[in-house]
Amino acid sequence: MFKYVLRRLIVAIPMLLGAMSIVFFAMRILPGDPCIAMMGDQATTEALADCTKNLGLHRPLAVQYADYIWRSVQFDFGKSLRQGYPVSEYIARMFPHTLILVLAAAVVAALVGVPVGILSALKRRNPLIDYPLRIFALLGLSMPVFWLGILLLIFFSLRLDWFPLIGAGDLDGVINMVKTGEMFQYPRDFFAAVLDVLHHLALPALALGFTLAATVSRLSRSAMLEVISQDYIRTARAKGQVERAVVYKHALRNMLVPLLTIIGLFVAIALTGTVLTETVFTRPGLGKMLVDAIGARDYPLAQGAITVFTMIIIVVNLVVDMLYAVVDPRITYR
Amino acid sequence: MAIARDASEIAPPLEQAPARPTGRLLRRYAPIGIGIVLAVAMIVIAAAAPLIAPLSPSAQYSDAVLKGPGFMDRHALGTDEFGRDIYSRIIWGTRISLQVGLASVIFGFAIGVPLGILAGVQGGRCETSIMRCADMLMAFPTLLLALIIVTALGGTLVNEIIAIGIALTPNFVRLARSLALQIREQDYIMAARSIGSSQLRVMARHVFPNALYALVVVATLYIATAIRTEASLSFLGLGIPPPTPSWGNILSEGRQYIKCCPWITTFSGVAIMMAVLAFNLMGDALRDLLDPRLKGE
Numbered sequence: 001m002f003k004y005v006l007r008r009l010i011v012a013i014p015m016l017l018g019a020m021s022i023v024f025f026a027m028r029i030l031p032g033d034p035c036i037a038m039m040g041d042q043a044t045t046e047a048l049a050d051c052t053k054n055l056g057l058h059r060p061l062a063v064q065y066a067d068y069i070w071r072s073v074q075f076d077f078g079k080s081l082r083q084g085y086p087v088s089e090y091i092a093r094m095f096p097h098t099l100i101l102v103l104a105a106a107v108v109a110a111l112v113g114v115p116v117g118i119l120s121a122l123k124r125r126n127p128l129i130d131y132p133l134r135i136f137a138l139l140g141l142s143m144p145v146f147w148l149g150i151l152l153l154i155f156f157s158l159r160l161d162w163f164p165l166i167g168a169g170d171l172d173g174v175i176n177m178v179k180t181g182e183m184f185q186y187p188r189d190f191f192a193a194v195l196d197v198l199h200h201l202a203l204p205a206l207a208l209g210f211t212l213a214a215t216v217s218r219l220s221r222s223a224m225l226e227v228i229s230q231d232y233i234r235t236a237r238a239k240g241q242v243e244r245a246v247v248y249k250h251a252l253r254n255m256l257v258p259l260l261t262i263i264g265l266f267v268a269i270a271l272t273g274t275v276l277t278e279t280v281f282t283r284p285g286l287g288k289m290l291v292d293a294i295g296a297r298d299y300p301l302a303q304g305a306i307t308v309f310t311m312i313i314i315v316v317n318l319v320v321d322m323l324y325a326v327v328d329p330r331i332t333y334r
Numbered sequence: 335m336a337i338a339r340d341a342s343e344i345a346p347p348l349e350q351a352p353a354r355p356t357g358r359l360l361r362r363y364a365p366i367g368i369g370i371v372l373a374v375a376m377i378v379i380a381a382a383a384p385l386i387a388p389l390s391p392s393a394q395y396s397d398a399v400l401k402g403p404g405f406m407d408r409h410a411l412g413t414d415e416f417g418r419d420i421y422s423r424i425i426w427g428t429r430i431s432l433q434v435g436l437a438s439v440i441f442g443f444a445i446g447v448p449l450g451i452l453a454g455v456q457g458g459r460c461e462t463s464i465m466r467c468a469d470m471l472m473a474f475p476t477l478l479l480a481l482i483i484v485t486a487l488g489g490t491l492v493n494e495i496i497a498i499g500i501a502l503t504p505n506f507v508r509l510a511r512s513l514a515l516q517i518r519e520q521d522y523i524m525a526a527r528s529i530g531s532s533q534l535r536v537m538a539r540h541v542f543p544n545a546l547y548a549l550v551v552v553a554t555l556y557i558a559t560a561i562r563t564e565a566s567l568s569f570l571g572l573g574i575p576p577p578t579p580s581w582g583n584i585l586s587e588g589r590q591y592i593k594c595c596p597w598i599t600t601f602s603g604v605a606i607m608m609a610v611l612a613f614n615l616m617g618d619a620l621r622d623l624l625d626p627r628l629k630g631e
Binding site for chain 1: 466467469470471473474475476477478481482483485486558562565566569570571572585589592593596599600603606607608610611614615618
């Protein structure tokens, strides 16, 4: 097991370096000068030269690249060209917003997608149940998250006025209250702030969660179909076990391995979804930060955001691989 | 436990076995039928856009700014903030979506499949290096990779096709490799080698044709992914720049007016969803029809 973990880590390092290189060179061939983007067309040649020097953009590309890789492995992504403060600080501030969105969407997706997938597999010979569930999954897959988000905004925010149109509530305030222990001194304020955050979170989580639920339900359905066609399920039925026991005691447990694979895929899809969801709902977060940074040609910020996204995906896939053996003891790592 | 006394209690009489063949056929072929009808409709609309669109997609009607839909009116689906006809823009937008969807999948297929087959058949260092590059690209979700590339190259039709095509390439590499790994163990490959066929001939004449049907099924599903990715890029303002009508940028522009004029976002979103649905239905149905393990499910 240890050897396997080590081998996977060794494979993950060049993958991460490669991904970081792609990001670096893609950002460097961006059309337009970041200094002109920052200072405007009216800036003098001297001012532009100063800006280029200050940002280190006058150095040879190879030097900039080596510097970027060396600093990135220490989680130092430089300073934001526009905001002026460290990118890692900015990422640390945005990360909780994206994290709670992904977690809330995961809850929605799991609560909707897994039961729908399992039911659709178990009732596959009953078209009255299977077909509507499959159509639900297909619609969810075909519906772009940004469009669903806009529809939810039109209906629940503009027409019914149940949810706020933009923003994410005072999540920083909530985190600060937890850190400083003020949540115990002012519990009423704390819960009000938490409720406000959840109020802002509901629609984005629903939009992202629904599109993810479609993927989850399809994957759960095929995982369940795979499991219930196994010999041990037939044996359990032949022994006279009731269907519910067959499902709960045998099928669901053995579905855990394919479900883990789903989680690995899920994180990649969810992170992509946050880019669009945060943009639609004008929520702060890594996704919106990335889109804004690209628009402003803020290299370090965009590089930092993409690097963090990639790191998360690689690490999650690694952890999922490790968990296979925990969930299913038959899997061994050689 | 009751014991069956004769065979008729265990198995139904033979004449009852093929029950409701029409229903079964409908169940089996309805999704692919709907998918094909929607996809063909999309192709016809894209090809005949100048004939079908009642107005120019860029013509601005100052007397009809942000006009609501009226199905008997000049602007059946309403107008946008510049007074442009949404119906005509959506029809012209079909061209962009379809072009990007098909061309980027062909691009990814043309690069990914030969590399995947080469990796699968050749093995060794060649396989390792191809697969590590593919893994590196796979670390990025499709939209994120397309976003990076299109940002670097600029938002034009060709650049969008290249960006989405590159983002899809590793998926084709992986699939083609896994198919090639299975096919290379077949007897007919050994037979081809034993009569002196070159590696290139084996790959082109035996491995590729045998992998083709599975690759085409997946390619159909990736057309849906490509259309959705194009719409997402345009929505983020990184795709084809306005005033060229694409579904994503119609939706993105309409976002500012959702309070007063929700029809702009609603109709363009419906167009995206129908297009993605068409290719998802076709891909799913083709996979179910061609994968013998799923037959009868």
